[in-house]
Amino acid sequence: MRSLKVATRYLYAPIMLLGMNGAGYYIVATGQSYVWLALVLVAAIGTAFAAEHISPAHEEWNHSHGDDTANMWHAAVYEFSSITGVLLLPAIAWLVPWNGIWPQGWPLVLQVLLAIVFADLAFTLVHYWSHRLPMLWRLHAVHHGVPRMYGFNGLVRHPLHQSIDMLIGTLPLALAGMPADVALLLGLAISIQLIVQHSNVDYELGPLRNAMSIGRLHHLHHVNWGKEGDCNFGLFTTLWDRLLGTFQPEPSRPIKANDLGVDDVPEFPKSFWQQLMFPFVYQPGKAQPERYAPADKPKDRLHPAE
Numbered sequence: 325m326r327s328l329k330v331a332t333r334y335l336y337a338p339i340m341l342l343g344m345n346g347a348g349y350y351i352v353a354t355g356q357s358y359v360w361l362a363l364v365l366v367a368a369i370g371t372a373f374a375a376e377h378i379s380p381a382h383e384e385w386n387h388s389h390g391d392d393t394a395n396m397w398h399a400a401v402y403e404f405s406s407i408t409g410v411l412l413l414p415a416i417a418w419l420v421p422w423n424g425i426w427p428q429g430w431p432l433v434l435q436v437l438l439a440i441v442f443a444d445l446a447f448t449l450v451h452y453w454s455h456r457l458p459m460l461w462r463l464h465a466v467h468h469g470v471p472r473m474y475g476f477n478g479l480v481r482h483p484l485h486q487s488i489d490m491l492i493g494t495l496p497l498a499l500a501g502m503p504a505d506v507a508l509l510l511g512l513a514i515s516i517q518l519i520v521q522h523s524n525v526d527y528e529l530g531p532l533r534n535a536m537s538i539g540r541l542h543h544l545h546h547v548n549w550g551k552e553g554d555c556n557f558g559l560f561t562t563l564w565d566r567l568l569g570t571f572q573p574e575p576s577r578p579i580k581a582n583d584l585g586v587d588d589v590p591e592f593p594k595s596f597w598q599q600l601m602f603p604f605v606y607q608p609g610k611a612q613p614e615r616y617a618p619a620d621k622p623k624d625r626l627h628p629a630e
Contacts, residue, residue: 337520337528375523399479452557478519
């Protein structure tokens with residue numbers, strides 16, 4: 325069992341990021357049915373769940389917090405929206421009055437990497453502003469309301485916020501003429517990245533630990549310690565966080581299993597439908613948590629260091 329745990333710690337990220345995306349690339353590049361991409365995604369989710377039980381970051385996160393049903397709804401809505409976006413590409417291509425500037429002559433792998441670089445920048449900026457603009461934070465708070473980290477939580481987000489992500493992160497690529505093959509592989513890469521980013525797996529990244537926006541870096545982003553989680557906004561890399569000055573490699577204290585959530589909503593709604601309505605009734609700061617407390621209040625009022 326110990327050897328399996330060690331193998332999981334070192335092989336989880338390569339299998340997910342290289343293996344699953346590589347399988348998707350092979351399917352598209354060889355002209356196989358797109359249905360196989362759905363099976364790759366199912367395999368990625370299954371791999372994440374298995375790894376979480378072999379090498380968990382926190383054992384408590386492996387147990388239901390009354391969030392299973394809502395998370396399954398979120399995952400279904402997220403993937404349905406992503407597929408719908410890809411299906412709209414032909415209509416977008418027909419509507420735009422130009423042939424696009426997308427480098428369709430490039431090898432497929434380079435086109436996918438180009439799409440990932442742009443999406444990483446766009447999603448990082450949307451994420452950054454979602455923590456600063458109250459209107460966006462109300463929507464984004466649905467994602468931060470999760471009480472634990474595990475694979476499905478990466479797909480938990482309000483549909484309106486996902487629409488904003490797609491509008492800013494992928495619509496420009498579609499208008500530039502991004503082909504459906506590239507869009508599908510980009511969507512697969514984003515879904516797998518979100519699963520890995522939120523996995524409850526104690527995995528090793530070696531020298532890439534501070535270059536990739538996954539693992540403990542993203543756990544820190546989800547802490548409810550006032551403004552301390554306003555860092556590490558990147559989806560794929562930490563490049564844009566470094567340029568924005570929001571990269572934070574280490575927490576001020578060890579992250580515990582109950583340190584997640586929205587600081588001024590300790591009893592976050594569990595129902596999917598309640599979470600859909602949450603942005604329209606949520607009043608940030610009404611409970612006066614650490615995030616909104618006057619500067620003279622003790623910094624660790626809600627979560628005193630031990």
